[in-house]
Amino acid sequence: RQTIHFNRTVADPIKAEIFANKDFRIGMSHAIDREEIIEIVYDGQGVPAQLGPVESSPLYNERLANQYIEYDLDKANEYLDKVLPEKDSKGFRLGPYGKRFSFVLTVSNDLGYGTTRVPVGELLVHYWEAVDIEVQMNSVPDVQFVQYKKDNELECTLLTGEGGAGLTAIMDPRYYVPTMYPGVFGNGWWAWRTNAVDSVHVEPPQYIKDLYAKFEKEVLQASSPEQR
Secondary structure: OEEEEEOOOOOOHHHHHHHOOHHHHHHHHHOOOHHHHHHHHOOOOOOOOOOOOOOOOOOOOHHHHHOOOOOOHHHHHHHHHHHOOOEOOOOOEEOOOOOEOEEEEEEEOOOOOOOOHHHHHHHHHHHHHOOOOEEEEEEEOHHHHHHHHHOOOOOEEEEEOOOOOOOHHHHOOOOOOOOOOOOHHHHHHHHHHHOOOOOOOOOOOHHHHHHHHHHHHHHOOOOOOOOO
16 A cells, blocks of 8 residues: 655645645545556555454454545645635645645655556656645656755655554554654654665654654553553
8 A cells, every 4th residue: 555645744835834734635535546546556456444453354444444535626626725725827826825725745766666666656746736735846866866865955755654463563664653764754753763875864853753752652661451
């Protein structure tokens, strides 16, 4: 499966603030026709789901797996109107200072594991344009993608969906908590947390630091699987 990551540590403070807004992400999620992606890109193999432990995992949570996956443009616009209500003369949404809100969706076109990211990305650009969000897609070789990541220049990207099987969400929680593994939604936080070499560090806000501490103390040091 594919996962979408809005980088909340990107250098542009306006984009970082909007990406951090839950209403924005909910609106963008409702704008995606997952059934169509599955049919076109994956030959009908798969079911729509939110990023989270899959049904076979003991950590499965039905609400987390299914929230905000309904393709509904009215709902998408309802949520996006809470964040970016104003539009320009061409109908695209404006940011808080009257400039068109636009971001780049960067995907790796590496043939080893990224063969579906370009077609999925192209569909996402189309879906988000339908709710008046301007997005440009940038398809790059993996070596360039990695450099963008180190430089914290990825605004939005697609990655695979590790973290759903078994107990992976605890052992490798990169898509939930940016701890010792890179979670691109908090790329700069991860670099700061791990003191990553040749990477841009962004000190996280206190609530993210608290999340680190909670994960390390209450999850990793828990005495039973039930507590974890």
